[in-house]
Amino acid sequence: MSAIRLLVLGAVRQHGRAHGYQVRNDLEYWGAHEWSNAKPGSIYHALKQMAKQGLLHAHEIAPSTAGGPPRTEYEITEKGTEEFFRLLREALTSYDQKTDVLSAGIGFIVCLKREEAVALLKERVRGLEEWRTSVTEYYTPADGPESIGHIGEIMNMWLHSSDAGAEWTRGLIERIEGGAYTFAGEGEPFVGVLAEGEENPYATGEPHEGDHG
Secondary structure (H helix, E strand, C coil): CCHHHHHHHHHHHHHCEEEHHHHHHHHHHCCHHHHCCCCHHHHHHHHHHHHHCCCEEEEEECCECCECCCEEEEEECHHHHHHHHHHHHHHHHCCCCCHHHHHHHHHCHHHCCHHHHHHHHHHHHHHHHHHHHHHHCCCCCCCCHHHHCCCHHHHHHHHHHHHHHHHHHHHHHHHHHCCCCCCCCCCCCCCCCCCCCCCCCCCCCCCCHHHHC
C-alpha cells in the first residue's frame, strides 16, 4: 500500500474541494514530504489518476480576474470516500505496513468513531504479537543474536521494532480510551489544514509546474 493515495484523498476530503497546490501545501504543513513519498510530482499525479478512476471529481475553475491559468479543483466522490476509509482502516491494522502508511493513518484516525479506532489499533497489536510469536518459535538464540553471526542482528532489529511498535500502539489506545482527541460524531475534530492564503511555515518553496494546474 502506498501512503500517497490515503494522504491525497484525506487532504481533499478535509477541504471539501481543493486544488492541487492546496493539497501539496497541506501535506508539506504535515511534513509528509519528509516522511513519505508525498513529493509535488507524486501529489499531482495522484490527483489526476484518482480523478480518472472516479475517486475524485475534477472541477475546472475559470481563471481569476487577476489573470493566470485556470485551476482544477478536486472533490472526493462517494467511491473515493469508500476508498479513503478502506485505506485508513488498512493503514491502522496492518502490522507490516511501512511507517509512512501508518503515519498517514494516524493523521486521519479522528475521521473514525472512537470505538472503531480503538478496535483497529487493538487488531494491530494482535498482529504484532502473533508475528513475534511465530518468529520466536524458530528464532531463539539463547546466547543472543551474535550466536548465529551478524545475520542474527537482522532478526534482533525486527523483534525490537515489533516490541516498540506494540508498546507505542498500546499507549495510543490508552490515551484514546481515556478521552483524548475529538473523533467522528463527537464534535468538531482538530483539522490540520491551512486556510486559503494562510502562510505555511513548513513549505519547501520549491516550484513545480503542477502548482498552477
